[in-house]
Amino acid sequence: MDFNLSAKTSEYAAKLQAFMDAEIFPAEALYHQQREALIAAGKPHGLPPVVEELKIKARKLGLWNLFLPHYGHELTVTDYATLAEITGWSPEIAPEVINCSAPDTGNMELLDMFGTDDQKKRWLEPLLEGRIRSGFGMTEPDVASSDARNIKTEISRDGDFYVVNGTKCWTTGAMDERCEVLIVMGKTNPDADALHQQSMILVPVNTPGVKVVRNLTVFGYTDQHGHAEVSFTDVRVPVTNLLGAEGEGFALAQARLGPGRIHHCMRAIGMAERALSLMIKRTISRETFGKALVQQGVIQDWIAQARIDIEQARLLVLKAAWMIDTAGAKAARKEIAAIKVAVPKMAERIVDHAIQSYGGAGVSQDTPLAGMYAGIRTLRIVDGPDEVHIRDIARLEIKPYLT
Numbered sequence: 001m002d003f004n005l006s007a008k009t010s011e012y013a014a015k016l017q018a019f020m021d022a023e024i025f026p027a028e029a030l031y032h033q034q035r036e037a038l039i040a041a042g043k044p045h046g047l048p049p050v051v052e053e054l055k056i057k058a059r060k061l062g063l064w065n066l067f068l069p070h071y072g073h074e075l076t077v078t079d080y081a082t083l084a085e086i087t088g089w090s091p092e093i094a095p096e097v098i099n100c101s102a103p104d105t106g107n108m109e110l111l112d113m114f115g116t117d118d119q120k121k122r123w124l125e126p127l128l129e130g131r132i133r134s135g136f137g138m139t140e141p142d143v144a145s146s147d148a149r150n151i152k153t154e155i156s157r158d159g160d161f162y163v164v165n166g167t168k169c170w171t172t173g174a175m176d177e178r179c180e181v182l183i184v185m186g187k188t189n190p191d192a193d194a195l196h197q198q199s200m201i202l203v204p205v206n207t208p209g210v211k212v213v214r215n216l217t218v219f220g221y222t223d224q225h226g227h228a229e230v231s232f233t234d235v236r237v238p239v240t241n242l243l244g245a246e247g248e249g250f251a252l253a254q255a256r257l258g259p260g261r262i263h264h265c266m267r268a269i270g271m272a273e274r275a276l277s278l279m280i281k282r283t284i285s286r287e288t289f290g291k292a293l294v295q296q297g298v299i300q301d302w303i304a305q306a307r308i309d310i311e312q313a314r315l316l317v318l319k320a321a322w323m324i325d326t327a328g329a330k331a332a333r334k335e336i337a338a339i340k341v342a343v344p345k346m347a348e349r350i351v352d353h354a355i356q357s358y359g360g361a362g363v364s365q366d367t368p369l370a371g372m373y374a375g376i377r378t379l380r381i382v383d384g385p386d387e388v389h390i391r392d393i394a395r396l397e398i399k400p401y402l403t
Contacts, residue, residue, distance in 0.1 A: 009079040016063055016086050016098075023054055024090045024097065028368075031093055035224065045175040045215070045226045054097040055130055063098045065128055067105050067263065068112060077259055078321040081266045085314070088270020091375065092224070095267065099128070103136040103172050105263060106256045107183055110200070114244040114252060123181050123202060133176045135205075137168035137184040137230060138253065146388045148250060149194045153186035153232065155201055162188075162201055162242065164209075164235040175215050175226020179205055182230070185253065188246045198249030202241040209235035219374040257383055258329030261336050265317045265343040268379060269310060271372050272347040276306045278367065279354040293357065302353040309346045316342060334396045337389035344379040345386070351376055 005013065027050050034048035058064060065071045067080050075083075087094035095101035104127055111124040126132045143150035153166025166186055173179050181204050188199040203210060213229040215222060244252050280303060283293035293299050317339045323332035351373045355362030363370050380386050 005082060006079060008075065009082050012063075012066065012073075012075065012079070013082055013086060015061060016083055019058065019061060019063060020086060020089060020094060023057060024094050027054060027093065028090060032365075039222070044222050045177065045224060047176070047178070047224065051093065051096060054093070055099070058098045059130075064130075065099050065108075067100045067259075068108065068128075071128065076321075076325045077262055078318060078325050081262055081318060081321045084263045084266035085270040085273070088267030089274045091267055091271060091372070099130045100263075102260065102263070104134050106260045107134045107136060109259065110183060110243060110252060110256050113255060114248075116240070118240065119202060119243070126180075131178075132180040133173050133178040133225065135171045135174040135179055135182040135228070135230075136256075137171045137174075137182050137203075139168060139170045141167060141169040141229065146385050148185070148198065148253060151185060151187060151198060153184065155184075155186040155188045155199055157188070157239070158236070160239055161236045162239055164201065164203060164232040164237065167213075167229065167231045169227075169229045170216060171228045171230050172223070173225045174205070174212055174228035174230055176224070179225075181205065182210075183243060184232070185249050188249075192247055195250045196247035198253075199246050200243040200249045200252050201237060202243055203232070203235060203237055207235050207237060209233045218378050221371060221374050255329065258324060258332070258336055261340050261383055262317060262321045262324065264379060264383065265313075265339045268343050268347040268376060269314055269317065271376060272306070272310055272313075272350045275347070275351040275354040275369060275372060276303065276310070278369065279303065279306075279350075279357045282354075282357050299357065302350075302357070306350045306353065309350065313339070313343045313346045334393055337392045337396075340383065340389045341386050341393070344376055348373070348376045348380070 030050050031048050034050060038044065038046040038048065066073055066075055066083055069075055087098065087100065108124060108127050111120055115124055127134060138148070139145040140151060140153065143152055145151070153164065153168065156163045164184060164186060168184065171182065174182065181202055183200055184203050185198055185200050187197045189197055209232060211231045211233070213231055216227045216229060218227065280294065283299050286293045288296070316335070320332050320335035320339050323335055329336065351369055355369045355373060358367060358369065361367060
């Protein structure tokens with residue numbers, strides 16, 4: 001087995017790492033200052049100007065839309081995984097600066113795979129240019145959304161229009177003033193079998209009847225792009241806004257979530273790597289009971305176990321990415337479910353130990369660790385909770401014994 005990066009991946013990784021060191025990390029303090037100023041001005045979801053400045057620099061370097069293989073880079077899912085890990089070291093800034101942030105990445109993939117020429121021109125092109133943002137409306141407040149068959153939002157045909165009624169929550173990106181379109185999943189045929197009742201439709205945010213009700217915080221944190229509750233009341237959109245065909249919503253969701261879980265997990269590994277680095281630096285500089293913290297047995301155990309866990313997790317994610325590249329997301333279903341369980345738990349544990357090593361400073365705004373912890377803990381729910389993936393893994397593991 002060859003564990004070396006491809007020549008192309010090595011080239012992009014070196015360029016991206018240099019950009020992170022020269023531009024992203026030095027901009028983090030300014031980003032937070034600008035966010036605080038926007039919040040004080042009553043614009044909690046305004047974009048700090050430094051982000052647009054960094055986007056221009058990234059694009060000039062060719063660090064743009066790296067996740068889509070046929071838009072100039074020809075990077076595989078496995079290639080991009082390494083780059084996603086690098087951006088995970090600064091998750092609030094780096095993914096957006098290179099136009100590789102959720103939920104736009106998944107939405108662009110859906111439009112690329114299933115969109116009509118008109119849909120691509122209207123929505124995909126400006127998303128690829130980074131001129132607009134988008135949201136994805138799947139989760140609902142009144143049902144257990146871990147089972148997508150529970151979705152109650154109605155999408156009813158009325159002549160040349162579809163009429164959307166329902167409420168979504170955790171619609172990431174919908175609070176951002178640049179958000180212009182939502183991909184909404186709802187039921188077009190409740191009488192069909194369970195996996196063919198749902199469809200996806202493109203809903204412009206400014207359509208009458210669309211109401212962004214409120215932002216939902218994450219452990220008290222207000223995300224710049226927002227996680228919104230959105231209501232749809234007799235929202236009429238043309239039938240040409242349907243994404244794919246009626247009844248394909250569930251299949252489209254699976255196509256969207258497969259590669260996206262690689263992105264999430266590799267960024268989480270990047271966060272774990274940064275947390276480990278911060279922990280080591282902190283414990284080298286602090287002394288307790290007559291010796292440096294880093295010499296205490298418990299700290300050394302945390303550090304050693306972190307390295308073991310990160311390496312194991314990375315190999316599992318890269319295997320899942322390789323399987324998607326070589327056999328497709330369906331064949332990699334078990335591996336994709338496994339990384340979605342294993343990686344967030346691993347990263348959460350390492351970030352938690354890093355916080356512990358900092359003491360009170362670890363839960364303050366003086367380090368990125370508290371924010372990282374909130375994000376990582378949330379990842380155990382995002383794109384399906386751990387328990388759903390564990391159930392899928394068990395079923396796939398048992399299945400050969402029942403045939």
